[in-house]
Amino acid sequence: MLFAALCTDNHGALQIRLDTRPTHVAYLDDLNARGILKVAGPFLGDDGKPNGSLVIIEAETKEAATAIFAEDPYAKAGLFASVEVKAWNWVFNKPE
Template identity: 60%
Template sequence: MLFAVICADKPGHLNLRMETRPPHVEWLNGLNAAGQLKIAGPFLDADGKPCGSMLLIVADDIEAAKALAAQDPYAKAGLFETVEIKPYNWVFNNPEA
């Protein structure tokens, strides 16, 4: 099942994001290799700087999705002000459809 993980950074935490980016990317590469990552990327503010994240992940259920999202180095570093996880139905332009 697919889940959208929508994260908003705490204001003024761009430095933490940039410092934590290498382990975050390594974690995403691991999810991708395991087939658990479909889409990932940052939200951008008005100045074009990262201010949040959106992931589309594969998990068995919402609890597994929450557990997976909690492993994100950004989450562990305390970067996110909010994290919302929702079941997702990829209808258009899904390469697996």
């Protein structure tokens, strides 16, 4: 099953994002290598700077997905003001 994490950064937390990015990318690379990560990238504000994230993974349950998202270095560093985890159905342009 697929799950999306819609993450909103804390106001003024851009430096946390920049400082934590290398370990965040390494974490996502590991999820990708294990076939868990499907899609990921930042939301951008009107100023073009990142202000949140969208991460879509495959997991057995919402609880398992939530646990995976909680281990992301961004989450551990306190970057996010909120994280909403939702089941997601990939309908269009799904890679085979």
